[in-house]
Amino acid sequence: MAFGVIFKFSVGRAGWLAKMILGLALYTAQHLPAQAQDQTGLRIVTAEEPPANYLENGELIGTTIDIIREILNRQGLDVKIELRPWPRAFLIAKTTPNVVIFTAGHTQERIDLGFHFIGPIISRKHILWKRRESDFDIRSIDDVVQRRLMISGMREDWRTRLFLAEGAEVSQTSSFPLGLKQLSLGRTDLWISSDIEMPAITRELAIDPGSIEPALVFREAPSFIMLSKGTEQAIIENWRHTFQNMQNSDFFEKAARKWSAILNMDMAYAPEKGFHIAGN
Numbered sequence: 548m549a550f551g552v553i554f555k556f557s558v559g560r561a562g563w564l565a566k567m568i569l570g571l572a573l574y575t576a577q578h579l580p581a582q583a584q585d586q587t588g589l590r591i592v593t594a595e596e597p598p599a600n601y602l603e604n605g606e607l608i609g610t611t612i613d614i615i616r617e618i619l620n621r622q623g624l625d626v627k628i629e630l631r632p633w634p635r636a637f638l639i640a641k642t643t644p645n646v647v648i649f650t651a652g653h654t655q656e657r658i659d660l661g662f663h664f665i666g667p668i669i670s671r672k673h674i675l676w677k678r679r680e681s682d683f684d685i686r687s688i689d690d691v692v693q694r695r696l697m698i699s700g701m702r703e704d705w706r707t708r709l710f711l712a713e714g715a716e717v718s719q720t721s722s723f724p725l726g727l728k729q730l731s732l733g734r735t736d737l738w739i740s741s742d743i744e745m746p747a748i749t750r751e752l753a754i755d756p757g758s759i760e761p762a763l764v765f766r767e768a769p770s771f772i773m774l775s776k777g778t779e780q781a782i783i784e785n786w787r788h789t790f791q792n793m794q795n796s797d798f799f800e801k802a803a804r805k806w807s808a809i810l811n812m813d814m815a816y817a818p819e820k821g822f823h824i825a826g827n
Contacts, residue, residue, distance in 0.1 A: 589626050589782065591615065591647045592640060594633035595722055597747030598810055599650040599669055599770070602630065610806050610814075610822050611650045611668050611772070617798060618789045632721040634702045644777030647786070650770045652705040661776025663783050665790050667769030667821035671741035673706055677762040678730065685763050688713050696736040699726030706739045706766075724748050730759065737762055742824060747810065769821055794818055 593600045593611075600609040607630055619626055631639070640648040641660055651657065653664055675691070675698065677683070685691055691698065692714045700707030702719040710717050718735050720726045727748055730738040738759070740748065749756040772790075774783055793799065799816040806822065807814040815825040 588645050589624070589647065590629070590639070590643065590645060591626050592629045592631055592636040593649050594631060594636050595724070596633075596650060597723075597744060597751060598806065599744075600630075601747070601751070610802065613802055613805075614668060614790075614793070615647070615649065615772070617793060618786060621789050621792070622785060633704065634721060637703045640773065640775045644775055645779060645782060646775040647772060648775070649772045651773045652768060652770050654705045654708075656705075656708070657773065663774040663778065664771040665774070665786055666771035667819070668771055669743065670767065670769040670820040670823040670827075671743045672764050672827065673739070673741050673766045673768060674745070674761045675737040675763040675765060676730065676740055676745065676759045677737055678733070679758055679760050681736065681762075683736070683762075687763070688715065688765060691715050691737065691763070697734075698737045698739060699729040699735040700739040701726060704739070709765075710739070724752055727752060727754065727759075742827070743810075743812075743822075746812065767827075 595601045596609075598609055599611040600607070602608075607628055612628070615628060629636075636648055640646045640662070650668055651662075653667075675685070683694065683696070685694070685696070688710065691710070695716060698707075698710055698715055698717045700710060700717045700719060701723055702721060707717055707719060718726075718729060720729065723740060723744060726735075726738050727740070729735045731752075731754055745759070746756055749759075772786075774786065799822075803814045803816045803822065813825040814822055816822050
C-alpha cells in the first residue's frame with residue numbers, strides 16, 4: 548500500500564505542519580510489514596484430509612494447519628481458514644487470484660493451471676487399500692484396470708485423476724472419509740489413501756485399521772501449499788520468505804515431536820520431504 552498527501556498552505560507554519568504529516572505518512576507506509584500491506588485480499592481454503600488438515604471437536608487442526616497459522620502469525624495477518632469439500636476448494640483456487648490452498652500434490656496439470664508451490668509440506672506413500680478379507684492380489688495399476696476393480700477416490704484429487712486417466716473405475720467422493728466408508732461397506736474394492744492419512748481417518752471413523760491392508764503402493768510423492776494463478780508477486784515472495792525463515796528455526800523440529808505424540812507414529816521433518824514417517 549502506498550499513498551501520498553498533497554497539502555497547500557499559504558502560511559509558513561502550516562507548510563511545516565504539512566511536511567511533518569507527509570513525512571509521518573511516508574514513514575508509516577514504508578515501515579508497516581509488507582505482508583500486512585499486500586495481503587488484505589488474501590483467501591485461504593482447505594479440505595478435510597487428516598492429519599494435514601481436519602476437524603477435531605469442532606476445531607481445525609493438522610500438520611499443515613500449524614504451518615499456515617505460523618506463517619500468518621509471523622506476517623501479522625488475521626485470515627480465516629475456510630474448510631470446504633475439496634472439489635469446491637479447488638474450484639475456488641483455480642478461478643480466483645490471491646488464494647492459498649492446501650495440502651496439494653505437485654502435478655503437471657496444476658503447473659499448467661498457473662499455481663505456485665511452497666514446500667514440500669508432507670511426503671507420503673500413496674496406497675490402494677483393500678479389506679483384509681478380500682481375495683484378490685494386484686501388482687500394478689494395469690491389474691486394477693483389467694480386473695475392473697472399483698476404487699473409492701476423492702473428486703479432483705490428483706490420485707483419483709491418475710487412475711481415471713489409466714482407465715480405472717473410480718467412485719468419486721467429496722472427502723477421504725466417505726471413500727473409506729464405501730470400502731468398509733463393500734461398495735468398492737479399493738480405497739485411495741496413504742500411509743500417513745489412513746491411521747488418522749480410521750480413527751476419525753472408529754474403524755479398526757486392522758480391517759484393511761495395503762493392496763498396492765503406487766507412488767511416493769510430496770505435497771505442497773499452493774497459491775493460485777494471478778496471486779500478487781509480493782504475496783508469493785512473502786510466503787516463500789516466511790516459510791524459509793521457519794525452516795531456519797526450530798519450528799519444524801518441535802512440530803514433528805508434537806505430531807508424533809498426537810498420531811502415535813514417529814514423524815520426522817526434512818526440507819526436501821516435509822513431514823514424513825521416520826525411516827521412509
